């Protein structure tokens with residue numbers, strides 16, 4: 001009889017979806033990860049994908065960007081939204097369509113994970129913009145993906161959501177609680193998943209150690225930002241804050257606004273996931 005850890009790892013092995021096998025998704029990940037990519041490169045890939053193009057156009061026509069003139073073309077839409085913002089939107093779209101929806105998580109759990117991921121991603125991007133040691137786009141993407149290991153636990157463990165809320169509410173370490181109960185934790189499961197999906201090495205390393213543990217020196221700045229952003233989401237203003245948390249607490253309103261904006265663009269309700 002296999003133990004719980006082995007059963008959870010088997011679950012990853014038998015997962016059918018492979019986001020990077022999708023041709024467009026694979027090309028997009030390369031462009032999004034390349035600091036030197038241009039508006040033109042992104043436009044050239046998106047324009048062949050009906051679903052992404054129409055989403056970008058509909059966002060350009062949303063209340064956030066609309067200036068009263070209806071936009072019909074992808075190029076116009078991208079100019080209206082702005083290149084950096086389009087990159088974030090496409091990253092979220094890949095995460096939602098290729099990972100979250102494909103795995104058919106229960107809709108309330110999907111929303112819980114999605115909200116936390118977007119919150120951490122928005123916070124991490126603000127930090128990257130302040131500290132200048134990493135490309136904000138890369139930081140946003142890794143932060144969005146940092147907790148993907150939770151997907152496996154949400155799928156396999158009936159009361160996982162309650163376990164997370166209870167543990168975080170009591171200020172305990174989720175990793176330790178998971179380890180005691182499952183013999184593994186969402187860091188290890190996320191790491192295995194990220195290797196299976198052939199994420200870049202630095203993404204996998206950060207996913208593996210986003211709560212504790214050490215990564216190679218060159219990935220340290222990235223890890224530091226994701227950790228700080230993750231911690232910030234449960235920090236309070238009275239907390240004895242470290243410098244990163246202090247920056248983020250001061251920017252909290254702007255970060256929440258950005259999170260709500262993205263949540264609005266990708267409204268995940270029960271109907272879409274049933």
Ligand SMILES: [Fe+2]
Nearest residue numbers: 146147186210
């Ligand atoms: Fe985590």
Ligand SMILES: [Fe+2]
Nearest residue numbers: 120146147230
């Ligand atoms: Fe997290």
